[in-house]
Amino acid sequence: MLAACEGAQSTLDPAGPQARQVALIWWWMFGVAGVVLVGVSGLWIYASARKPRDVGSEEAIRINRRWVIGGGILLPTIAIVLLLIFGLPAGRSMLPLPLPGEQVLRIEVTGHQWWWEIRYPDGQVVTANQLVLPVGRPIDFHVTSADVIHSFWVPRLGGKVDMIPGRTNVIRLEAAQPGRFRGQCSEFCGRQHARMILPVEAVDAAEFDAWIAARRQLVFARLPDGEAGDLFRDRCGQCHRVAGLTDGDRAPDLTDLASRPTLGAGLLPNDGEHLRRWLREHQELKSGNAMPLHDDIPDATLERIAAWLETLEP
Ligand code: HEC
Ligand SMILES: [Cu+2]
Missing domain, CATH: 2.60.40.420 (Cupredoxins -  blue copper proteins)
Incomplete structure (x- = not known):
């Protein structure tokens, strides 16, 4: 609870x-x-x-009316006005x-x-x-x-x-x-x-400026070696952007992937082991997500992509 x-x-x-x-x-x-x-x-x-009172008496009717007006109209009105006095400034802020x-x-x-x-x-x-x-x-x-x-x-x-x-x-x-x-x-x-899930981190102003500056300059020139590189550019790159290399806009930007706390929007911690799991099993881990299965990619190729993804950070 x-x-x-x-x-x-x-x-x-x-x-x-x-x-x-x-x-x-x-x-x-x-x-x-x-x-x-x-x-x-x-x-x-x-x-x-x-003990029950005679409900028809003049006095009983008067008391009833007092409860209806006091408890049913006055009290809620005061409560709502008080709530607005506190609530409006909070909303305004x-x-x-x-x-x-x-x-x-x-x-x-x-x-x-x-x-x-x-x-x-x-x-x-x-x-x-x-x-x-x-x-x-x-x-x-x-x-x-x-x-x-x-x-x-x-x-x-x-x-x-x-x-x-x-x-x-x-x-x-x-x-x-x-x-x-x-x-x-x-x-x-x-x-x-x-x-x-959205992991949020508040840092002091200087650290924030450094964080932004590092990402503003971030551009990559090298894809994974061999056919893994072509595959990333032709397939993964249609959805994912990596600054300097691909410009897909249908999926998370991967430019600073290795520096992020999680994978799959808070689903897994972001480390080498979980990255490899995500690349293979993302449809089991987060079924229905918009990243297509790619069972046709050989393990060695996917491994080369994973190792390269781990280098994407400022
Ligand atoms: C059709 C578009 C599409 C293609 C093609 C695609 N992905 Fe994705 N990818 C996504 C989407 C959408 C997500 C986010 C899924 C979610 O969390 O709901 C994602 C998530 C990821 C993540 C986790 C990112 C994060 O911040 O959590 C990685 C890493 C990733 N993809 C790598 C790849 C690789 C490598 C390939 C190529 C083998 C690839 N993707 C192909 C759409 C795509
Ligand atoms: Cu939602």
């Missing part, structure tokens, strides 16, 4: 100003709802225990309003079945299935989808926003502390919706 209360994906462990407001509202709602529950339960026990003097970073996130495409337009850097952010800087996430509706949600940073094909929604979030968080698609988008 408490599975979502702890760890990298907890709304109750906020890591930024917007998330802190969300958590605060949650605690107030929990507290007030708890008081209401106890109060109503007390009244209910009292009402069932006491996630709107992309102009911020004088402060430099807002823009990051574009596109949802795909079932992976995340991330673009840093200022630096023309493209990556996938990892979100790296600078600490202490507001970020406008411009989100959209390439296929069905997804939803962008990093619970420790704040609210969620739908990713809708043909439309761009914007949400402003900020990380106040360095750390690793976890994002999760939160709109059912097909069979592997649960396996559409």
